[in-house]
Amino acid sequence: RIRDGFRDNKAVSDSQTIENQIKYANDNLQIIKRQALIGDLYKTDKLVIEK
Template sequence: MSVGKREVLSLYKALLRESQKFSSYNYREYALRRVRDGFKAGRNLTEAEDQHRELQIAKESLAVIKRQVVIGQLYRSPNLIIEK
């Protein structure tokens, strides 16, 4: 069974939204770049098994990003020059 386009798009948007919440510029940009690159790389997957595996990895990544955002907010560092 193929992965639904709506589910993939929803997960992609959730990952981008959560990545935007990083307080650190470097972490934020890194996470956004990794999300975009990961979904571009998975765009051409045709096997249902591969699609499901990558979807599961993306869901686990979303959980990690959510935890890291909370930790980052607890231990904030001063803003970088580029952020001002």
């Protein structure tokens, strides 16, 4: 998905569009960081097959 996004937008030269894409990417990065943090806070025990 990320590679596809880069391929789709590699020819973009409009500075406003680039700024919008960077803002969108930073917003998504913050969401992913929050999700990872929440996942670390509420870890579950490993299943028997994972041990």
